[in-house]
Amino acid sequence: MYNTKVRGVLVEGNKSYADITRDIIEPIESKVPDWWKYAFIISIGALLFGVWASYITISEGIGTWGLNNSVAWGWGIINFVWWIGIGHAGTAFSIFLLIVRQKWRTSINRAAEAMTVFAVLCAGLFPLIHMGRIWMAFYIMPYPNTRGPIWVNFNSPLFWDVVAISTYLMASAVFWYVGMIPDFATIRDKTASKIRKAIYGFLSFGWVGSARGWLRFEALAMILGGLTAPLVISVHSIVAMDFATSVMPGWHTTVFPPYFVIGAIFSGFSMVLTLMIIIRTVYKYQSYVTDSHINAIAKILVFISLIMGTAYSTEIFIAWYSGSEYEYYTFFNNRISGDYTIAFYGMIICNAIIPQLFWFKKIRKSIILVFIISLFVNLGMWFERYVIVVTSLSKDYLPSNWSTYTPTVVEIGVYVGTLGLFICGVLLFLKFIPMIAIHEVKGILKPTSNGRYHKK
Amino acid sequence: MVGTIKNNNIFGVFDDEDVFLSAMRSMEETGIRIKNVFTPYPIPEVFRIMGLKTRMPYAAFIYATIGVILTYAFLYWTSVIDYPVIIGGKPTNTLSFVIILFVMTINIGIVMSLVTFFIIQKLGPGKSARIVHKGITDDKYVIVIEKTKEMSKEDSQRINYTLFEYGAIEVGEKEHVENI
Numbered sequence: 048m049y050n051t052k053v054r055g056v057l058v059e060g061n062k063s064y065a066d067i068t069r070d071i072i073e074p075i076e077s078k079v080p081d082w083w084k085y086a087f088i089i090s091i092g093a094l095l096f097g098v099w100a101s102y103i104t105i106s107e108g109i110g111t112w113g114l115n116n117s118v119a120w121g122w123g124i125i126n127f128v129w130w131i132g133i134g135h136a137g138t139a140f141s142i143f144l145l146i147v148r149q150k151w152r153t154s155i156n157r158a159a160e161a162m163t164v165f166a167v168l169c170a171g172l173f174p175l176i177h178m179g180r181i182w183m184a185f186y187i188m189p190y191p192n193t194r195g196p197i198w199v200n201f202n203s204p205l206f207w208d209v210v211a212i213s214t215y216l217m218a219s220a221v222f223w224y225v226g227m228i229p230d231f232a233t234i235r236d237k238t239a240s241k242i243r244k245a246i247y248g249f250l251s252f253g254w255v256g257s258a259r260g261w262l263r264f265e266a267l268a269m270i271l272g273g274l275t276a277p278l279v280i281s282v283h284s285i286v287a288m289d290f291a292t293s294v295m296p297g298w299h300t301t302v303f304p305p306y307f308v309i310g311a312i313f314s315g316f317s318m319v320l321t322l323m324i325i326i327r328t329v330y331k332y333q334s335y336v337t338d339s340h341i342n343a344i345a346k347i348l349v350f351i352s353l354i355m356g357t358a359y360s361t362e363i364f365i366a367w368y369s370g371s372e373y374e375y376y377t378f379f380n381n382r383i384s385g386d387y388t389i390a391f392y393g394m395i396i397c398n399a400i401i402p403q404l405f406w407f408k409k410i411r412k413s414i415i416l417v418f419i420i421s422l423f424v425n426l427g428m429w430f431e432r433y434v435i436v437v438t439s440l441s442k443d444y445l446p447s448n449w450s451t452y453t454p455t456v457v458e459i460g461v462y463v464g465t466l467g468l469f470i471c472g473v474l475l476f477l478k479f480i481p482m483i484a485i486h487e488v489k490g491i492l493k494p495t496s497n498g499r500y501h502k503k
Numbered sequence: 504m505v506g507t508i509k510n511n512n513i514f515g516v517f518d519d520e521d522v523f524l525s526a527m528r529s530m531e532e533t534g535i536r537i538k539n540v541f542t543p544y545p546i547p548e549v550f551r552i553m554g555l556k557t558r559m560p561y562a563a564f565i566y567a568t569i570g571v572i573l574t575y576a577f578l579y580w581t582s583v584i585d586y587p588v589i590i591g592g593k594p595t596n597t598l599s600f601v602i603i604l605f606v607m608t609i610n611i612g613i614v615m616s617l618v619t620f621f622i623i624q625k626l627g628p629g630k631s632a633r634i635v636h637k638g639i640t641d642d643k644y645v646i647v648i649e650k651t652k653e654m655s656k657e658d659s660q661r662i663n664y665t666l667f668e669y670g671a672i673e674v675g676e677k678e679h680v681e682n683i
Contacts, residue, residue, distance in 0.1 A: 064543060064642035189581065198581040202590070202599045210603055214610040221617055232632065233543070233640040252621070253630030256639050257681050258553055260624055261545035266559040267620045274567070274609045274616075281605055489544040493520060 057151055057491050060334035064489050071481045071488075072234050074330060075243070079478055082329075090470035097464005100457045101176055109179045111457045118440040118452035123177040124289075125432040126462050128307075129314070130170035130469075131212070131286055132428055136315030137163025137219055138279040142272040151343060153487035154335040158326060159319045160223040161480070165472035166318075167216045169465035174208070176461060204288040211282045218275045225267060228254050229486045283311040290435065296373035297382075297439035300365065306358040310428060313351040313398070317424035320344050322473070324418045326482060335483050342411050348424065349405035356399035373444060381438045386451060390433045397427020511650045512538060512680045513659060514635050515666030516643050516673040520546065523644035526669035527552050530646070535662060538649040539682055541639040563616045570611030574604050625683055633679050646671075647680050 062070070103111050114121050137160035144152035175184055187209050189199045199206050231251035238244050254260065287307035290298040320341070327336040366378035382391040401423045404410045411417065442449045476482065517523035524546070530537060531552055540549055550556075578600045582588070587595040621627060635645050646666070650659050666674045 068641045189577075196586060197588075198586055200588075201578055201582055201603060202597060207602050207606070210606050210610075214606050214613075217610065218613050221613060225617070225620075228626070229544075229640065235632070236634065236637055236640045248632065249629045251632065252626040252628060253632045254626060254640075255632050255634060255681055256541050256543060257683065258540045258542070258549050259555060259683055261542065262550050262555050262557050263559055263620055263624055265545050266557045267616060270560060270563040270616045271613060274563070274612050278606065278609050281602070285602065486544040490546075 057337070057339075058154070058335060058488060059337050062334060062492070064492065067488055067492070068233055068237060068485060070332070070335075071230075071483050071485050072237060074477065075234060075479060075481065076238060076240075083474060083478065087471065087474050090467045090474060093463050093467025094471055095464075095467075096460050097462075097467055100460025100464055101172075103457050104176055104461065105181055109177070111455060113453050113455045113458060115450050115452070117443060117448045117450045118437060120436050120440060121452055122454045122458040122462055123173045125429070125436050126465065127170050127173035127177075128286055128432045128436075129429050130166045130173070130465065131283065132307075132311035132314040132432075133318045133425075134163045134166035134170055134215070134219075134315070135279055135283065135308075135311035136166070136319045137161070137223070138215075138275055139312040139315050140319055142222070142276050142279070145268065145272045146276055150491045151340060153491050154332075154483050155319060155323055155340060156487070157223075157226065157480075157484045158322055158476075158482050159315075160219060160226070161473065161476045161482075162318060162322060163219045163315075164216070164223055165469045165476075167212065167219060168472070169469050171212060171216065172465060172468075173461070204285060204292050207285045208289060211278070211285045215275075215278055215282045218271070218278055222268075222271045222275060225264075225271065226484060226487075227480060228252055229256060229264070230481045230484060232256065233485050234481065279311075280308055283308045295439045295443060296371070297362075297366075297377040297435065300362065302358060302361055302365075306362075309351060309354050309358065310431060313348070313355055314425060314428035316344055316348055316351065317421045317428070320348070320417065320421040321425065324414060324421070326477070328414070330477075330482070332483065335488060338412065338414075341414065341417055345405045345411045345417055345420075348402050348421075352399060352402035352405075352424075359395060359399060377439055377442070381442050382434060385438075386441070387434060387438045390430045390437070394427055394430040394434050397423045398431060401427070511676045511678060512635075512647050513650055513662050513666070513674065513676055514645050514647045514680070515669075515671035516636050516638065516645050516675075517670060518638075518643055518672050519670070520644065522670035523646070524548050524552070526666070526671070527646060529669055530648075530665070533665070535648060535665065537646055539647045539680065541635055541645040541647070543638075543640055543642060543644075559616065559619065562619055563612055566615035566619075567608050567612035569615070570608040571604055573611065574607035575600065578603060623683075633681055635677055635680055636673070647677075649682075650676070 058067075112121060112123070137156070140159040141152060141156035144156070175181055178184055187199060187206065189201075228251055231247045232254040235244055235247040235251050238247065284304035284307065287303040291300060291303035293299060323336050323344075324341070327333055363378050363383070366374040369375075381387060401420055404416070404420060410420075437452050441452055515526070517526060523542075527537065527540065527549065537553065540553070542549060579596060582597075582600075583595045589595070635647060636643055639645050648662055663674050
């Protein structure tokens with residue numbers, strides 16, 4: 048059994064290799080449970096609500112949203128940033144821990160990567176819908192055209208977003224899929240059903256697990272990991288620059304890119320925690336996603352939470368120290384006090400204060416409390432984006448421009464729709480894809496598999 | 504067919520990693536040439552015994568370099584040569600290109616590395632797998648030795664015997680085994 052000094056046994060319960068295969072492909076082989084069906088119906092319902100809302104938005108226009116001349120960005124951009132943040136789970140988890148060779152990632156990375164792909168898909172919908180004339184979305188792509196020939200503005204953060212997010216979606220989907228190829232081969236060889244054999248056989252690309260294949264596979268994983276890791280940093284830095292390159296009070300700060308990246312990793316990790324607790328409880332995967340895994344993620348969260356707290360304090364301090372009355376007004380009269388205090392204090396409490404409970408071992412050991420705290424962090428990160436977007440826009444330099452913002456049912460519908468899409472995707476993932484990387488977990492079962500064999 | 508030979512191959516199936524690795528080591532020492540091995544998960548020791556190395560990281564570096572050059576050429580052509588737009592007197596060949604350069608380098612590096620992997624490993628959607636033994640993606644380790652024309656019957660019997668001696672639970676012969 049692979050037993051590290053720091054983390055202890057990574058896979059509990061004295062599992063054999065055949066046990067691992069059986070345990071992980073069992074949900075694929077068996078019928079779907081009732082809760083899965085109900086959850087799927089609910090998620091489809093939410094998705095249809097979203098389809099309706101998107102239809103209204105596209106057919107009638109952005110006027111159906113609660114936006115106005117001052118608050119020109121509302122829930123659309125809030126949810127876009129929120130989803131992108133959650134979409135950092137897979138990369139933060141899987142890729143950063145891969146390149147620093149943390150073996151405990153193996154039982155969680157697959158689910159984290161799945162979340163990334165679905166979350167980035169959800170995020171990508173918002174800018175598209177927000178364009179208003181979605182049928183002209185292709186204008187954003189730089190291609191030789193008949194309009195001048197004028198090119199897109201390569202110096203605009205909004206265009207950087209297009210490049211970065213589409214690359215990020217492609218990279219995370221590729222990383223996810225390549226990692227699944229050997230597992231699809233396992234299902235192909237194990238399943239009794241002919242249909243499944245044909246489908247997974249097709250998806251497994253003819254993988255047989257030869258020595259050269261594994262060597263190149265591992266090299267490719269490191270290459271993809273190494274290339275995607277800096278991409279994580281750049282994607283959310285660019286999202287931050289959507290705000291930071293403007294001249295709005297509360298946005299025009301140099302702390303934004305690192306603050307957004309850390310925030311994204313924070314929300315990504317908390318979403319991983321939420322999802323892994325559900326998966327391990329429902330599918331009885333406590334031997335793979337052990338208490339030690341939960342403990343490790345909780346420890347990371349408490350650390351990131353401190354960074355978040357520091358970022359919030361830095362912003363407030365600079366607003367006062369800079370002597371800029373507009374910055375001061377935004378932070379002290381429109382966030383700490385004023386119309387949007389609920390969102391502001393919600394953000395501080397959920398992100399900077401509640402996760403501090405993870406300092407206590409007793410709380411880290413209680414799965415229910417960890418689960419609840421992870422939900423608070425998800426909520427807190429949504430509040431953070433709300434605070435950033437709405438407070439700065441609602442009261443800018445000209446008091447005659449000031450206005451308040453409340454979302455309409457159409458905006459809420461689009462958001463609920465993406466939640467439905469995400470849950471629907473996750474449910475399909477749980478049913479059709481091995482939710483733990485089979486070959487990777489097998490690779491950490493024995494110390495010999497980790498290159499420590501007869502090493503003199 | 505690509506990647507296979509018409510000759511028969513002898514294979515030995517092992518169900519324990521340690522036994523399998525020591526069998527591999529002993530066979531290399533006795534001079535029996537291992538054609539290929541199949542394992543359910545990557546084992547670095549196997550790569551060491553077989554002396555396998557990959558040049559993929561170097562290829563990835565070259566791809567990324569190509570990516571940065573292509574992207575810069577594109578940006579320069581569009582923004583400086585084809586349709587320069589003067590924005591507040593700022594230079595058309597600007598430092599802010601660095602962000603798109605950064606992302607596109609990664610983009611092109613990833614796509615080309617992926618394509619390379621599929622080409623050299625001869626993998627593709629729908630390719631039918633030539634499986635030596637059903638357990639290779641579950642919990643079995645397989646060593647394959649090529650039966651060459653020069654090999655006499657005694658030679659191949661000796662290999663069969665050796666495989667059993669080293670702890671194989673099953674030994675057999677098979678046509679068409681992947682050699683990549």
